Amino acid sequence: MELDTVFTMLLLSAVFSSSVPRQFEFVQMSMNCTDAQKYCRKNYSDLASIENSADVTKLLKSVNESSDVFRVWIGLMNTFRSEWKWSLGDPVFYTAQDSVFRNWASNQPNNSQHYCAYMSQDGLWCDDNCNSQRFFICYNDSSKGFTLVQQSMSWRSAQSYCRGNHTDLSSVRNQSENQQIQQLMNTGGVTAIWIGLFRDSWEWSDKSTSSFRNWASTEPNDNLGNEDATVLVISGERRGQWADWPCNTLFPFVCQEDQFILIKQNLSWSEAMTYCRQNHVDLVSVPSPQIEQRVMSAARRASTTAVWMGLHHYCSMNMWLWLRGEVVCYQNWAVGNGTGPHNCHERRV
Template identity: 45%
Template structure:
């Protein structure tokens, strides 16, 4: 009984593994338009730089400053204006819960959100309110009420400099926590970390992290639809014309995963990865799947090999690296236990287009493949 319980707990632990997204940034000191920079990054790395948080900003500043003297020029990143509004959290977390008051959000261009009586209202970002930050003492997360009147952008900067960020209200429980702080402080309205904009990352990332200069984005002349960071001590962002003035740019690639654009059989791909890197990639979590989807955007084949193999002996799929197949992302009709073992051994690949789901392919097919780098 004890051994059975141990095995179950071990399996749960293996199935809950989640890695942090890691990016390596590369400063390209060539002057191009935004579109040309995007094309270069996609051909040589993964895409133009995506930024999730201040740690990413610090890493970008590190790769820029040793190679470029300080000045007033800008450097392209992968943010572009789309014209399609979307509500987002300042912290970059997904928006899954929004407790809007009746009639909210309104039809006017009020692009920030406050809380009143436990419900959300949209409001002009330029107005001044008190606000609530999310903080941490390294053991737990807590909320901090700041009894200072600031506009939304200044409140965001204050929280990022002194705590973590403006508070995100991600569920009913957090909604009640914020409401309690407001009642205890006898405050009717507070800024929270909700805002809306029309900017989208080149790699289609959901990251809602923004680091605009205080007067940006300005949309001057309705032509400034691309983002660049200022080459100064802060690296704050400005909206710029995508074509008027060529600029240097920053690309990124996954720190752990690499797409190999050679057409090899599954066994040849496995041998290549183990000789030159660590192994064929194992996709054992949703987080790894998202990273694979970014890496696999620009292959030369319709599908790309994964480290997924079918055993005809026991009728199961397994990762050759040893991870348990807990998370699954099979396309309909694929990944069944009744594989055709008479014709060829089957291996797993991820589709290059569409929803980028997994498919079963004969191991003799010749495809691109994804290796996991050896980070030691």
């Protein structure tokens, strides 16, 4: 299959990094959440997704505080499909399988009304009412370590404590970390602790895998019976926190613009590479599922079914490489693709 004859558009990036920054753009027009989503997808990438506390701070700065804006739409929507997720929701914290490690006890989870998880002294996990009072484990990213906090709190209060004093309630990414936390419990004589696992049905508009949530106290509460979208509070005691809200309400909103540029020209792969290097940096690399989601979001505005990226077969080494020389660790080939040499005479770096 000749790569240069397959695709008709190209995608490039101004930054080569696994943590390509996104820009937040405040739109002061008031719309319902559906129209806000359409506007962002047409003019930017999508409604804003938030991966960590730094994103919250960055988003707040994008909003003109001198205007009479109290709430803005962000891209979190209720899907009504409840799934277990980690409080430390930044996707870069996890490898492909780390975020799905589970160590449930037999017959757990077993209660559809229990939305938070704790670890017992045998290292097994159980679900529980989030308002139950328990000790808990925090994770600190700077020390790469766990801290046992022997104060009884609800899951939400424990989350706030960990975010204020460390990084977040602890994730448990593998059996080794599970054993580390179990050892801390045994040393401290603690029989059960909250971990950062919770269950919700909310999903980002751009399909980001971030499970970061920053709900205000008592939120989400579906107070009006149809609160299926999310606003970020701009002022007052709840500044920076989130609340669920009916989608038909009119609010300003925040879009995100990923730092990928879609070039709407019909070019061969080699021509696309030359164009990108002359006018920007290079054709885009896609080193992870997280970056892939953001690239797909940017490519949604293409009028074709596919776009070029900077992956090529380096024939002298008989392997696929990104243009900047990165080895291909993450792969997402379509069936029947990605094997054997392809169009070697075009693969000059």
